Amino acid sequence: MVHFLVTVAYRPTEKTEARRTRTRATIVRAATELVAHGGYREAQVAAVARRAGVATGTVYRHFPSKAELLTEVFRVASQREVDAVAEAVADAAAARAPERLVAAVETFARRALRGRRLAWALLAEPVDPAVEAERLQFRRAYAQVFERAIADGVAAGELPDQDAAFTATALVGAIGEALVGPLSPGAHPDPDALVGALITFCLRSTTDQELSLHVHRRTA
Known part of the structure; x- marks a missing residue:
């Protein structure tokens, strides 16, 4: 008599998949909190596991390497x-295009200044090459937001004719560079003065006139 062994592929149920998703999110949140407190060096796998309330092996089941975990955090x-x-x-x-650009710059800068350690990690802290690749994507995504606002402003006649993609990329690069020093450990920037300077730079870079705008202090 010949016996056949039938192997049935394991299919995770909705419940097990939901639990897996929750655990993964908990690990990422724990790692993010550690990075926000002390940078990438503080997010060691063992420390992440303790903060997340899971075993170290569980972290590795979701993220085979620390680089993969930090890439997901980023x-x-x-x-x-x-x-x-x-x-x-x-x-x-x-609002008109200049006001929309002000909203973008102010939100970018004020959120960074409120979460300085995490913002430093996102913008400037030396990272693994895999995380650096994500950093480039991060800047491109920011630039696309600015590009749409600038292009819409040009189309509406609210901004002078310009290469929206080029201007947006230059703005994001300049804003990020301008924030590096103020966000660095030990710096004590004046948030209002810094945000005001960034807004002035943005408007001078995208318009052909000096504008005096009421800046709404956002809390988002």
Whole structure:
């Protein structure tokens, strides 16, 4: 008599998949909190596991290496920041293009200044090459938000004719560079003065006139 062994592939149930998703999110949140407190060096796998309330092996089941974990931390944290800037521009949709750009710059800068250690990690802290690749994507995503606002402003006649993609990329690069020093450990920037200078720079870079705008202090 011949016996056949039938192997049935394991298929995770909705419940087990939901639990897996929750655990992964908990690990990423714990790692993000550690990075926000002390930078990437503080987010050691063992420390992340303790903060997340899971075994070290569980962290490795979800993220085979520390680099993969930190890449996911960067991706999630940076997307949250990009979404906040995009939302600020959308909220100002009824305003003229310069005001929408002000909303974008102010949201970008004030969120960074409120979460300085995490912002430093996102913008400037030396990182693994895999995380650096995400950093480039992060800047491109920011630039796309600015590009749409500038292009819409040009189309509406609210901004002078210009290469929206080039201007947006230059703005994001300049803003990020201008924030590096103030965000660095030990710095004590004046948030209002810094934000004001960034707004002035943005308006001078995209308009052909000096504008005096009331800056709404956002809490988002």
